[in-house]
Amino acid sequence: MTISADHTARDATSTGEAGAVQHEDALTEAVKKFGITAEDYMLPARYQIQMVDPDGRLKPDAEQGTEPGHEYPLPGDEELLAAYEQLVVGRRVNDQNSALVRQGRMAVYPSSHGQEACQVAAALCLSDGDWMFPTYRDAVAVMTRGVDPVQVMTIFRGDWHGGFDPLKHHVGIQCTPLTTQLLHAVGVAHAAKLRGEDTVVLAMCGDGATSEGDFHEALNFAAVFHLPVIFFVQNNKYAISVPLAHQSVAPSLAHKAVGYGMAGERVDGNDVVALLAVLDRAVKLAREGSGPLLVEANTYRMQAHTNADDDTRYRESAEVAEWRAKDPVNRMRTYLTDRGLLDSAGEARIAEKAEAVAAQLREGLSEDVPVDPQELFRHVFARQTPQLKEQSALLADELARDAAASSQEAAK
Amino acid sequence: MSPTVTTSSEANGNVSAATARAAASAAATAEAAGPQPVTMAKALNTALVDAMSADSSVLVFGEDVGTLGGVFRITDGLTKTFGEQRCFDTPLAESGIVGMAVGMAINGMRPVVEMQFDAFAYPAFEQIVSHVAKMHNRTRGAVKLPMVIRVPYGGGIGGVEHHCDSSESYYAHTAGLKVYTPATVADGYRMLREAIDSDDPVMFMEPKKLYWSKDLVDLSSLRASYEEGTTAGLASEGRAAVARPGTDATLIAYGPSVPTALAAAEAAALEGRSLEVIDVRTLVPFDDVTVCESVRKTGRAVVIAEAHGFASVSSEIVARVQERCFHHLAAPIRRVTGFDIPYPAPKLEKYYLPGVDRILDAVDDLQWED
Numbered sequence: 001m002t003i004s005a006d007h008t009a010r011d012a013t014s015t016g017e018a019g020a021v022q023h024e025d026a027l028t029e030a031v032k033k034f035g036i037t038a039e040d041y042m043l044p045a046r047y048q049i050q051m052v053d054p055d056g057r058l059k060p061d062a063e064q065g066t067e068p069g070h071e072y073p074l075p076g077d078e079e080l081l082a083a084y085e086q087l088v089v090g091r092r093v094n095d096q097n098s099a100l101v102r103q104g105r106m107a108v109y110p111s112s113h114g115q116e117a118c119q120v121a122a123a124l125c126l127s128d129g130d131w132m133f134p135t136y137r138d139a140v141a142v143m144t145r146g147v148d149p150v151q152v153m154t155i156f157r158g159d160w161h162g163g164f165d166p167l168k169h170h171v172g173i174q175c176t177p178l179t180t181q182l183l184h185a186v187g188v189a190h191a192a193k194l195r196g197e198d199t200v201v202l203a204m205c206g207d208g209a210t211s212e213g214d215f216h217e218a219l220n221f222a223a224v225f226h227l228p229v230i231f232f233v234q235n236n237k238y239a240i241s242v243p244l245a246h247q248s249v250a251p252s253l254a255h256k257a258v259g260y261g262m263a264g265e266r267v268d269g270n271d272v273v274a275l276l277a278v279l280d281r282a283v284k285l286a287r288e289g290s291g292p293l294l295v296e297a298n299t300y301r302m303q304a305h306t307n308a309d310d311d312t313r314y315r316e317s318a319e320v321a322e323w324r325a326k327d328p329v330n331r332m333r334t335y336l337t338d339r340g341l342l343d344s345a346g347e348a349r350i351a352e353k354a355e356a357v358a359a360q361l362r363e364g365l366s367e368d369v370p371v372d373p374q375e376l377f378r379h380v381f382a383r384q385t386p387q388l389k390e391q392s393a394l395l396a397d398e399l400a401r402d403a404a405a406s407s408q409e410a411a412k
Numbered sequence: 413m414s415p416t417v418t419t420s421s422e423a424n425g426n427v428s429a430a431t432a433r434a435a436a437s438a439a440a441t442a443e444a445a446g447p448q449p450v451t452m453a454k455a456l457n458t459a460l461v462d463a464m465s466a467d468s469s470v471l472v473f474g475e476d477v478g479t480l481g482g483v484f485r486i487t488d489g490l491t492k493t494f495g496e497q498r499c500f501d502t503p504l505a506e507s508g509i510v511g512m513a514v515g516m517a518i519n520g521m522r523p524v525v526e527m528q529f530d531a532f533a534y535p536a537f538e539q540i541v542s543h544v545a546k547m548h549n550r551t552r553g554a555v556k557l558p559m560v561i562r563v564p565y566g567g568g569i570g571g572v573e574h575h576c577d578s579s580e581s582y583y584a585h586t587a588g589l590k591v592y593t594p595a596t597v598a599d600g601y602r603m604l605r606e607a608i609d610s611d612d613p614v615m616f617m618e619p620k621k622l623y624w625s626k627d628l629v630d631l632s633s634l635r636a637s638y639e640e641g642t643t644a645g646l647a648s649e650g651r652a653a654v655a656r657p658g659t660d661a662t663l664i665a666y667g668p669s670v671p672t673a674l675a676a677a678e679a680a681a682l683e684g685r686s687l688e689v690i691d692v693r694t695l696v697p698f699d700d701v702t703v704c705e706s707v708r709k710t711g712r713a714v715v716i717a718e719a720h721g722f723a724s725v726s727s728e729i730v731a732r733v734q735e736r737c738f739h740h741l742a743a744p745i746r747r748v749t750g751f752d753i754p755y756p757a758p759k760l761e762k763y764y765l766p767g768v769d770r771i772l773d774a775v776d777d778l779q780w781e782d
Contacts (some may be wrong), residue, residue, distance in 0.1 A: 073602060073723050111669075130520075138539065157719075159548070160552060161546075161550040162551055162552075165551065165554040166518065166551060166553075166555055167518075167554060172518075173550055173551060177538060177542045179543060179545075180511060180538060180539060180543060182511075183507065183508055183511025183512050183514065183515060184511060184512075184515035184518060184543070185513055185515060186508075186511070187512040187513060187514055187515015187516040187517070187518065187519065187523075188515040188516070188517070188518055188519040190512060190515065190516055190518060191515065191516040191518075191519035191520055191521045194471075194497050194521075195520075199486070213507060213535070214507055214508070214511060214538075217503070217505040217507050217508035218508065218511070220503050220505070220508070221502065221503060221505070221508045221512055224503050225501075231606070232732065350438060353697050369733070375552075378552075378553070378590055379548055379549045379551075379552050379553040380548070380549050380587060381548065381588070381612045382548060382556050382610075382611035383610070383611065383612055383649070384611050385650065385696065385697035386650060386697060386700065386701075387697060387698065387700075392723050
């Protein structure tokens, strides 16, 4: 569907012929596809999309928040079971990594504990040829996409800034400067579109990041160039200590979409069923040429920003407790068990898999990886400069003299 | 949509089916044979045409670069020749332009983006410093960013505030960026082609006061020699040029200051003093060899730059030459640079810009009496 821009201001009383004609494409397409106006297509549904409630019960169709043009079929059983398995693994990964930080094996780990449903759905909605651009808090999403867990954690282990090949996995290096990666996502999508490829790109950020300038520029570029990018905002309510109310007074973050001429939707970010339904549809629409979409997931950062942060300074434990009751993993377990899709044997198999990943992380991150000081100079440029060659020789000489001195010392 | 764009064969991509030589030959036939008066603007435009013809992954975008052909007309005719998919206008947002170029380069393209003016590039600074400069290193060389950011820079055109900054030092100070700045028409062509063919990101600083200066140049032979030379390696990067040979002192200049240095050398010659002029050409990487060879020969040096002197490329040049040529120096190295003030309003810029007299005064100060 093409929602074309109509920059002619119109008022309610004078729906003049000219304005109507300019808007015709968008209106007719939206009406044709969804039976709704372009405006109703772009605005998020009145309520967030929620399919399974916090107690693990499937909500009646009429209470899922869906509307005409905002309809979401229930994902298939196989997809839901795969998602649950990844939820359990993701939770285990988060807790294992936090433990490794406490043991001094990693400098820092921004945990997505509580946000695993978002992490899992973000990865599972994409096909192999698609791309993902994650943030520093999205390690579980990157692992779910199939990148080796230890390679994912290299960024936090401290021996290099990134541990995997983005081109091989179609996953950007987890980005630390906020929303800068959204523009890279736009560029990847633009290049693919120019070559006539049907790549979809999922670009991730948090609620605080929506205040950044690059958030605006990325959404606008994607909309103007009509690119297949899904902007996936995990609204976890805090930017370190600053609550959402200090970032935005928009009706919701999903409402920002309409300002760019793209469709927005809100979804319960702790309901992996609803997340998959909404993201699967977004991917499908983007691949069909609908242009970009904005999806806001309503979730919660259950732990502090990182181990270096003290969240008791800025939020009440009662609030955290309230969200614990909405846990995405427990909810899905109840739902699948009640539906007869999950039994204790299945649970045991999944737990075993999660333990295997945790063991892999413990082993990989406890290993003392030898670092090569000469690598400092190797990758700065594709074609090295004489200056870096000189500096690299300088360091080599310094290290050689140190080594000679310590071997002399040892000989004494 | 039929794809008219393919992946770069050089970086991050699959083997390309680069075609489309036809458009370039159309442009080439318009060129008269033999050396003709050619402007820097025309040379840069021709370099873009030839690069886009040679490789269909080369894309040009920015503000007003499409229908208008750029406010300085450097991209004139590109949209018409190559279509809106290869040369197009973007929304007015510099961080967006550079950030999108990063993504395109990740996904097999060779974007050449235009920042409309030096000071308008500052919104893109985070993308440039945090990603353009660091992506190759961050990914241990897995991701190359073969992109060019063209920046019209410097003063001398009577421009109002925010249109005359010399911003090269910010980029030269950032590890991971290459910084080119041509001073001649022929270099405008050669160096832009090289920048586009480079697998490293290049800040391409265009001295805007030289856009309309003309040299006698044969564009078709420049094209032929560049295209034959590419297989033998890059020609300009890290290579300074002796713009005028001399024996008594060395003037080290780059970009917009090179013609000023040459004028100063001409004036000095009338007074019986032989000045050698070095055109640095690429600030990063810097050609220590050519510069130091000259200074060791002459024993005296003046560094000339429009930018503020404090913590600048000119200070770096002085430091490097001093470290390498101390025992050959007959006098301390002098600098003639812009004052450490915000770029002045048009009626005051003549007091700010390094001129012939100020350069000759500095030369006079180089302790000629033993």
